[in-house]
Amino acid sequence: xxxxxxxxxxxxxxxxxxxxICGITFCLLNYNRYLACATSSAFDQEGTSNVTGMLSLFPTxxxxxxxxxxxxxxxxxxVKQVNCAAIFDGDESETALEERLASEDKxxxxxxxxxxNMTSNCSKFILERGYVIDSLDENEFPIAFSILMYTAIEQAxxxxxxxxxxxxxxxxxxxxxxxxDLYHAMSRIAECFDNVHVLEKRVDVQWGxxxxxxxxxxxxxxxxxxxxxxxxxxxxxxMEFPLKTNYELVRILQAYNGSNDIEGTxxxxxxxxxxxxxxxxxxxxxPPPKDIALTKGGVQIIASRGFVDFAxxxxxxxxxxxxxxxxxxxxxTFFTTLNHNPxxxxxxxxxxxxxxxxxxxxxxxxxxxxxxxxxxxxxxxxINWSWDTLECHxxxxxxxxxxxxxxxxxxxxxxxxFVNKFHQEFHPLAYDCLEELLLNRTRDRxxxxxxxxxxxxxxxxxxxxxxxx
Ligand SMILES: *[C@@H]1O[C@H](CO)[C@@H](O)[C@H](O)[C@H]1NC(C)=O
Ligand SMILES: *[C@@H]1O[C@H](CO)[C@@H](O)[C@H](O)[C@H]1NC(C)=O
Ligand SMILES: *[C@@H]1O[C@H](CO)[C@@H](O)[C@H](O)[C@H]1NC(C)=O
Ligand SMILES: *[C@@H]1O[C@H](CO)[C@@H](O)[C@H](O)[C@H]1NC(C)=O
Ligand SMILES: *[C@@H]1O[C@H](CO)[C@@H](O)[C@H](O)[C@H]1NC(C)=O
Ligand SMILES: *[C@@H]1O[C@H](CO)[C@@H](O)[C@H](O)[C@H]1NC(C)=O
Ligand SMILES: *[C@@H]1O[C@H](CO)[C@@H](O)[C@H](O)[C@H]1NC(C)=O
Ligand SMILES: *[C@@H]1O[C@H](CO)[C@@H](O)[C@H](O)[C@H]1NC(C)=O
Ligand SMILES: *[C@@H]1O[C@H](CO)[C@@H](O)[C@H](O)[C@H]1NC(C)=O
Ligand SMILES: *[C@@H]1O[C@H](CO)[C@@H](O)[C@H](O)[C@H]1NC(C)=O
Numbered sequence: 091x092x093x094x095x096x097x098x099x100x101x102x103x104x105x106x107x108x109x110x111i112c113g114i115t116f117c118l119l120n121y122n123r124y125l126a127c128a129t130s131s132a133f134d135q136e137g138t139s140n141v142t143g144m145l146s147l148f149p150t151x152x153x154x155x156x157x158x159x160x161x162x163x164x165x166x167x168x169v170k171q172v173n174c175a176a177i178f179d180g181d182e183s184e185t186a187l188e189e190r191l192a193s194e195d196k197x198x199x200x201x202x203x204x205x206x207n208m209t210s211n212c213s214k215f216i217l218e219r220g221y222v223i224d225s226l227d228e229n230e231f232p233i234a235f236s237i238l239m240y241t242a243i244e245q246a247x248x249x250x251x252x253x254x255x256x257x258x259x260x261x262x263x264x265x266x267x268x269x270x271d272l273y274h275a276m277s278r279i280a281e282c283f284d285n286v287h288v289l290e291k292r293v294d295v296q297w298g299x300x301x302x303x304x305x306x307x308x309x310x311x312x313x314x315x316x317x318x319x320x321x322x323x324x325x326x327x328x329m330e331f332p333l334k335t336n337y338e339l340v341r342i343l344q345a346y347n348g349s350n351d352i353e354g355t356x357x358x359x360x361x362x363x364x365x366x367x368x369x370x371x372x373x374x375x376x377p378p379p380k381d382i383a384l385t386k387g388g389v390q391i392i393a394s395r396g397f398v399d400f401a402x403x404x405x406x407x408x409x410x411x412x413x414x415x416x417x418x419x420x421x422x423t424f425f426t427t428l429n430h431n432p433x434x435x436x437x438x439x440x441x442x443x444x445x446x447x448x449x450x451x452x453x454x455x456x457x458x459x460x461x462x463x464x465x466x467x468x469x470x471x472x473i474n475w476s477w478d479t480l481e482c483h484x485x486x487x488x489x490x491x492x493x494x495x496x497x498x499x500x501x502x503x504x505x506x507x508f509v510n511k512f513h514q515e516f517h518p519l520a521y522d523c524l525e526e527l528l529l530n531r532t533r534d535r536x537x538x539x540x541x542x543x544x545x546x547x548x549x550x551x552x553x554x555x556x557x558x559x
Contacts, residue, residue, distance in 0.1 A: 172188045172495075192494065199242070205275040212282035223254075226336070226532075246328035249328060322343045333509050342469075348396065348559060351552070353468040388426075390471050404434075437557065442555050473510040477489065
């Protein structure tokens with residue numbers, strides 16, 4: 091429809107009449123569509139369906155009874171305003187429709203006070219929000235999640251819902267700069283589940299500071315002690331979203347076979363290094379602990395249980411952590427350095443390293459280990475940085491693309507595990523569509539309609555060249 095209007099514009103006003111007719115029709119259609127959505131996104135609160143079985147997650151939408159008109163319940167996560175499948179296939183008119191609706195979308199986002207209310211009856215909350223409370227035969231392989239958040243409770247809660255399974259464990263850290271109401275509401279949500287925890291301690295997380303690392307370590311410690319069963323640790327922020335279902339994550343992590351998916355670069359530091367002995371970030375910290383070669387990595391990690399054990403309990407890890415306190419961006423040094431020093435014998439770390447353990451320019455230039463798309467890809471995150479991306483259809487926030495619907499198509503078949511990032515107020519339908527896709531895949535797998543081939547992951551260089559526990 092929008093495309094039609096566009097075309098009639100271009101045909102030099104010859105289609106003025108057509109334009110007017112189209113415009114009116116469009117408004118009517120759109121208005122109806124919008125209404126349809128506004129109502130169906132809130133579902134009835136009778137709570138009679140059974141969410142322990144997947145099939146019941148897709149009830150036919152029943153007539154609505156509004157108890158709270160603001161509520162945004164999506165038991166049936168099929169998006170009504172736009173055709174998500176078409177957007178994922180790159181359909182221009184649906185994408186353009188989403189873009190137009192984005193500016194008009196005045197939806198209400200659930201606030202901490204709403205969650206306090208909704209969690210007064212936990213079983214009702216779990217039922218109405220549509221959590222998958224069945225392990226779906228994936229209970230042999232639990233995953234531990236650490237999630238940092240500071241704002242947008244609805245988005246964080248929808249992330250939890252997307253990755254929630256009863257066999258996994260979840261640890262939230264809430265920034266001390268966030269309102270206390272956010273902390274209270276998240277704690278209430280956590281109380282509805284046996285396996286979700288909100289850290290009592292709230293660190294004032296400052297970018298580039300040790301405080302970024304602290305909540306991670308606290309959550310790691312909590313998760314370590316919480317259960318001896320989980321096999322992998324994944325850290326996220328409230329603004330990220332899975333590109334794989336829990337089943338697919340399990341298959342991928344099984345293919346990883348104990349190796350860690352942690353970014354590491356030396357080469358990219360060379361630019362900063364020219365004319366200096368050591369990159370700025372490490373310059374004031376003095377020499378690192380004996381024999382350790384430094385690397386720089388991103389802030390997201392997927393680490394095996396053995397890696398977490400080492401990071402928490404080995405004295406050499408403690409020494410390195412202590413040393414990183416004096417560096418800039420300690421979070422970008424600690425985990426990646428552990429993962430790229432075979433000499434330490436860290437379980438699942440990367441065995442290939444040609445440079446010796448010092449900071450000579452030639453070692454930086456040799457560039458191993460080096461994360462790249464071909465030999466040693468970093469699959470934990472789909473992320474588009476302003477400096478290496480051709481296009482971001484959403485907007486850059488701190489050099490990272492915050493995605494819109496037009497950015498969705500390549501995510502569908504991406505090998506990456508999670509996407510960074512979305513903002514609930516910015517193109518909310520793009521986020522809705524991703525939820526729909528993920529739930530569809532969960533359903534299709536459950537119904538035996540789809541299969542997942544993890545061969546790509548088993549053949550990765552970092553899997554083959556891992557340090558055995
Ligand atoms: C819900 O579904 C599960 C699995 O299909 C079944 O075992 C259980 O009895 C159902 N519960 C109710 C209350 O219907
Ligand atoms: C999800 O499944 C529904 C029902 O089969 C389908 O209509 C919809 O297009 C699917 N969505 C996506 C994003 O594939
Ligand atoms: C939650 O909100 C509804 C509608 O505003 C209200 O009727 C209900 O009493 C509230 N429940 C609690 C526990 O505050
Ligand atoms: C909680 O909600 C469930 C399902 O809606 C209902 O059966 C139950 O009676 C409620 N419990 C309380 C204490 O209100
Ligand atoms: C957690 O800590 C408690 C107390 O220190 C200890 O008894 C328990 O065994 C620990 N659990 C795990 C899984 O490490
Ligand atoms: C994992 O590695 C071990 C050897 O360390 C091998 O025997 C096993 O088959 C591998 N598993 C998978 C799923 O590749
Ligand atoms: C931590 O580093 C300081 C120097 O910055 C040193 O005095 C201290 O002994 C170190 N502690 C550990 C546990 O390595
Ligand atoms: C994940 O953990 C790393 C290492 O501690 C930390 O620097 C980073 O901030 C965490 N990232 C997220 C997304 O939580
Ligand atoms: C965005 O990032 C993903 C993976 O990180 C990559 O596959 C994709 O090509 C990037 N998009 C653009 C336009 O560069
Ligand atoms: C899985 O994919 C690989 C190529 O990546 C292919 O060789 C293999 O046959 C596929 N396995 C199945 C069961 O489709």
